[in-house]
Amino acid sequence: MKRDVSATLEIAVHADTVLQWQIAVARQPGIDLVESMTCVLDGEFLTPREVIGPHHSRLHVLEARAGTLRLDYQATVFGTAVPEPASDYEIALYRRPSRYAESDKLLGYAAAEFGYGIIDPDMPARVAAWVGRRISYVSGSSAPIDGAVETLLSGTGVCRDFSHLVVALLRAVGVPARVAAVYAPGCVPMDFHAVAEAYVDGAWRSLDPTCLAPRSSLVRIATGRDASDIAFLDNHGGDITLNSMSVQAFVDGPLPYDDFVQPISIE
Incomplete structure (x- = not known):
């Protein structure tokens, strides 16, 4: 499957700072990637430093002076990513509670709702379906x-909130789970998208209780414990304002069908 993705950010930098962003496609084995990134601050072209993170995520870092910064990223993605086995450390890490997926606060609730210690490969799909029924997608909520x-208490959220709740409930019942930031062809409203992943039968399987985009068309950007690991923009120092942002993602041809039940890995 050929996929074309892009992102444009305009950032007002009010004082000297260090910016970090994750908008580039993860360079996973098995995919061919043709891409470009431009970084312009008040007409001056700058070159950010690239830092390779876990799961082939790529963080770009720039020491920026005050001014208006424009980031433009475009990529064409071909092929299918080769699944990589999880290490023992990763399995342990993604069973632990984290900042936005507080599984330790949901142990009793999750056990009562779904059971605990049950060897059930369908458990992740059942949890994702439950979250999809329980939570309403409301922009800005x-x-x-x-x-x-x-999210559980309010009953509303956006994609990252759905994913955090799925991940927290899965960890609470003993299933390793993590989140992924992705480009999502077919997503409405179009934006950076977040999905959950569960480790099932020796492979990471994607779960999207929002059902906003077919999982087989997703393009991985970053992977981690929760939103703190996959944030598209971070600021360390001076104040900034995100003036505008545009995200686009398309497949070559019709969007694939997804029943959001069968196990699928992000390719």
């Missing part, structure tokens, strides 16, 4: 600091 517990 959550705050950046909200985690899985706030």
Whole structure:
């Protein structure tokens, strides 16, 4: 499958700072990637430093002076990523509670709702379907600091909130789970998208309780414990304002069908 993705960010930098962003496609084995990134600050072309993170995520870092910064990224993705086995450390890490997926606060709730210690490969799909029924997608309904517990209590959220709740509930019943930031052809509203992944039968399987985009068309950007690991933009120092952002993602041809039940890995 050929996929074309792009992102444009305009950032007002009010004082000297260090910016970090994750908008580039993860360079996973098995995919062919043709890409470009430009970084222009008040007409001056700059070159950010690239840092390779876990799961082939790529963080770009720039020391920026005050001014207006424009980031443009475009990529064409061919092929299918080769699944990589999880290490023992990763399996342990993705069973632990984290900042936005507070599984330790949901142990009793999850056990009562789904059971615990049950060897059931369908458990992740059941949890994702439950979250999809329980939570309503409402743009702007959550705050950046909200985690899985706030989402469960409020009953509303956006894609990251759905994913955090799925991940927290799965960890609470003993299933390793993580989140992934992706480009998502077919997503409405179009934006950076977040999905959950569960380790099932020796492979990471994607779960999207929002059902906003077919999982087989997703393109991985970053992977981690929760939104703190996959944020598309981070600022360390001076104040900034995100003036505008545009994200696009398309497949070559019709979108594939997805029943959001069968196990699928992000390719």
